[in-house]
Amino acid sequence: MPGQLLSPPDDVATGDRTEVKYRRYHPTGSCSYVNQSQAFRLSGRDFQRQYFHIYSHRLQAMRARLERQLAQSHPQARVISLSELSGHKQQEVTLIGTLYKHQELKPNILQDLSEDNGLLPPPVHTKYISPEDDLILEDNLQRIRLRGSHINVARLVTGVVCAVWGTEKESGKLEVNDIVFPSGVAAVPRPIPEHTSYVVFVSGLELADPQGASLSAFQLAVDWIIGEAGEMDEQKDNAQIQRVIIAGNSLDESTKDRAEMAKAKYLTKDVAASSIDAIKQLDDFLVQLAGSVDVDIMPGAFDPANQTLPQQPLHKCLFPATNVYSTLHCVTNPYQFELEGTECLGLSGQITDDIIRNSELDSPLDVMESLLRWSHLAPTSPDTLGCFPYAKNDPFILEKSPHVMFSGNQNLFESRVVDVNGSPVHLLSIPRFKTSHSVVAMNLKSLTFEEIHFDASLTCPWLK
Numbered sequence: 001m002p003g004q005l006l007s008p009p010d011d012v013a014t015g016d017r018t019e020v021k022y023r024r025y026h027p028t029g030s031c032s033y034v035n036q037s038q039a040f041r042l043s044g045r046d047f048q049r050q051y052f053h054i055y056s057h058r059l060q061a062m063r064a065r066l067e068r069q070l071a072q073s074h075p076q077a078r079v080i081s082l083s084e085l086s087g088h089k090q091q092e093v094t095l096i097g098t099l100y101k102h103q104e105l106k107p108n109i110l111q112d113l114s115e116d117n118g119l120l121p122p123p124v125h126t127k128y129i130s131p132e133d134d135l136i137l138e139d140n141l142q143r144i145r146l147r148g149s150h151i152n153v154a155r156l157v158t159g160v161v162c163a164v165w166g167t168e169k170e171s172g173k174l175e176v177n178d179i180v181f182p183s184g185v186a187a188v189p190r191p192i193p194e195h196t197s198y199v200v201f202v203s204g205l206e207l208a209d210p211q212g213a214s215l216s217a218f219q220l221a222v223d224w225i226i227g228e229a230g231e232m233d234e235q236k237d238n239a240q241i242q243r244v245i246i247a248g249n250s251l252d253e254s255t256k257d258r259a260e261m262a263k264a265k266y267l268t269k270d271v272a273a274s275s276i277d278a279i280k281q282l283d284d285f286l287v288q289l290a291g292s293v294d295v296d297i298m299p300g301a302f303d304p305a306n307q308t309l310p311q312q313p314l315h316k317c318l319f320p321a322t323n324v325y326s327t328l329h330c331v332t333n334p335y336q337f338e339l340e341g342t343e344c345l346g347l348s349g350q351i352t353d354d355i356i357r358n359s360e361l362d363s364p365l366d367v368m369e370s371l372l373r374w375s376h377l378a379p380t381s382p383d384t385l386g387c388f389p390y391a392k393n394d395p396f397i398l399e400k401s402p403h404v405m406f407s408g409n410q411n412l413f414e415s416r417v418v419d420v421n422g423s424p425v426h427l428l429s430i431p432r433f434k435t436s437h438s439v440v441a442m443n444l445k446s447l448t449f450e451e452i453h454f455d456a457s458l459t460c461p462w463l464k
Contacts, residue, residue, distance in 0.1 A: 031197065031242040032340050033294070039395040040310035040332040042388060049389040051382045055098060055159075056140060058394045062161035062375070063096050065182040070094065070163055073180065077165055082142035085168055092177070094165045095144070097137040101158045103128050103358065106384070128358050128384075129154060137164060137174070144168070148176035154360035155370070159379030184375045185400040187423040191341040193445045198241045199339065200225060202439040203348070203408030204432025205285075206302065207278040208252030215281070216456030217437040222285055224454065225439075226292040242340075242444070244289055247408025247430055248300025248333060248348025251278045256302060275304060283319045290325035298333045300348040300409060308386040309350070309378055310334060310395065334377055336402070340444050345402040349409035351378050354385045364407045364429040365416045372401060372420045401425050404447065413440055413451040 070077050077094040085093065105128040133153050135146045146164060166176040205218060223229035227238055255275035289295045299305035299314050306312055313330035316323045331337075333348040347368075355367045358380060371377055377396040381387035387396075401420045406428035413436070414429040426447050430440055438453045 031294075032338075033243070034338040035329070035331065036336040036338055036343070037332045037334070040334055040336075042310070042312060047389060049391055051389050053391045054382070054387070054389060054394050057390070057392065058159075058376070058397065059096075059098050059139065059161055061394065061397055062182045065184075065375070066096050066161070066163045066180065069183060070180065074165065074178075077163075079163070082137070082139050082144060085142075085144065089168060092165065092167050094163055095137060095139075095174070096163045097139040097143075097161070099156055099158060099160045099162060100136040100138055100143070101133060101153070101156060101358070102136060103133050104130055106358070126357070127360075129360060137162075145173045146176050147173045150176050151179055157355055157358050157380050158383045159381065160374050160376065162374075181373055182375045183373075183421050184398045186421040187343065187401040187403055187425065190343075190403050193340045196240055196443060196445045197340065198237070199442045199444060200241055200244045200439050201247060201406060201408070201428070201430045201442065202244065202433050203247035203300070203410075203430045204249045204434050205246070205282070206249055206252040206432070206434040207281045208254050213456070214434045214437060217454045218285060218433060220454040220456050221433075221437075221439055221452075222288050224452070226288060241293055241441075243294045243296065245335075245346065245406075246295065246297040247335075247346055247406065248298045249302045249409050249432070250282050250297065250300070251275060251302050251304070252434075253302045279304075279318050283321050286319055286322040286328060287325070290322050290327045294327045294329065295322075296329045296331050296335070296337070298331055298335050298346065298348050298408070300333065301350050305333075308388055309381055310388065311348070334396075342404060342444055342447070343402045344404040344406070345377075346405070347377070347407045349407055350385060351380070352407040352410065354380050358384060363414065364410045365414050365427045368405050368407060368427045369416075369418050369420075372398065372405065372418070372425060404428065404442070406430055411435075413438065413449075415449045 067079060070079065074094065079094045079096060080088065082095060082097065085095070105125050107128070135151060135153050135156060136143050137146055148166065161182060163180040164174065164176050165178040166174045168174050202221070205214065220229060225238060225241060225244060227235045230238065255278045286295060286297070297314060299311040301307070303314060304318065305314055311333040313332055316328065316330055319328065322328045335346045337344055352364045352367045355361060355370070361367050361370065375398045377398060378385060378387060381396065382389070401423050402425060404426045408430045409432050410429040411431065412429060413431045416427045417424050418427060428440065428442070428449055431438055433439070437455065438451050441450045441452060
């Protein structure tokens with residue numbers, strides 16, 4: 001029965017079992033939940049516009065925030081536009097603009113042309129940075145190159161809006177003495193829940209192979225979540241799991257069938273897509289979870305969703321068995337929600353990975369901390385990461401800090417607490433389940449995290 005958990009056998013030697021059921025605990029009948037991702041839902045799909053509009057709105061919105069901030073932190077600062085800089089030679093001035101990072105190793109159309117013409121393509125890099133990279137500050141009309149020891153080129157990326165305080169030299173470059181990023185509004189005080197409850201995070205299932213080793217491990221994880229595995233004390237704790245968040249890449253990259261999609265349609269009319277079996281596997285897992293707990297599934301880079309940000313929810317028709325449950329929630333990427341008064345903001349990993357490729361940052365936690373300090377979720381969009389060409393707004397601007405921020409499909413489980421705008425923010429890196437065979441449980445009361453590993457090769461004593 002949904003919402004109930006079974007106990008393990010009382011006598012391991014004989015396998016005798018006393019059925020003891022634990023109901024999932026809801027202090028007020030249901031767990032308080034609000035989906036706050038409306039800004040990431042698309043009302044239209046017009047891709048005919050240019051990206052000037054989103055850059056212009058980003059700069060305009062951040063400029064107002066920076067001017068208010070500078071008035072308090074740098075009251076002596078004189079903010080001018082780039083077009084006025086010629087009248088202030090050798091004077092300290094403050095400029096507000098968008099950073100553009102010139103990178104020699106950044107992929108470009110010439111690489112595609114070289115491949116088309118049979119020429120030797122440039123080597124593939126895991127990072128597109130080099131010591132020759134430099135930063136350029138742009139506004140709506142002009143640009144200027146930046147230099148100086150106060151800017152760390154390697155840790156910054158294209159698309160970040162900032163204020164720089166410095167002096168233009170005869171070389172035509174701005175010698176930067178200080179750099180300021182727009183700070184958002186501090187997170188609202190978090191109410192401490194009266195009772196203990198949990199959220200389970202998992203990402204990178206990457207389903208494809210019916211005989212894959214991760215299938216058995218994830219089935220064990222599902223059994224653990226819904227209370228059909230684990231010791232009695234564990235099942236008592238698991239009865240307090242309120243939600244499962246699947247943070248992208250539920251399907252494997254191989255299911256995208258790029259080679260098949262490139263063929264003529266008459267050659268593939270009788271070929272079944274490999275993603276069909278993977279979707280059925282995913283539906284089988286989801287129906288088990290949804291019968292016992294709320295499940296939020298985010299799209300990722302490998303999933304059957306639009307590839308530009310923000311990714312729209314997976315269609316529920318993909319999950320015919322699970323679709324009958326109201327506990328299945330297909331959500332966007334990025335995903336913002338409030339649970340028991342705790343505000344959470346999640347990514348499926350593309351933004352994190354793109355910034356790691358284009359900077360010296362290696363840790364997902366460092367990337368998320370930088371995003372919060374830059375007050376922007378996806379600064380490299382649309383330069384190196386595709387996004388929808390918004391005309392009237394930039395939904396990736398962070399208006400306030402969350403209590404918890406997570407990124408899925410990472411190599412390792414990591415967590416950290418950072419101070420952003422005077423408020424603590426808990427950062428969480430969720431490992432790929434395909435390689436780690438682990439999920440992360442978050443205690444909503446204490447905001448502590450625990451990684452739980454599942455080894456399907458181990459047999460329970462009562463199953464011997």
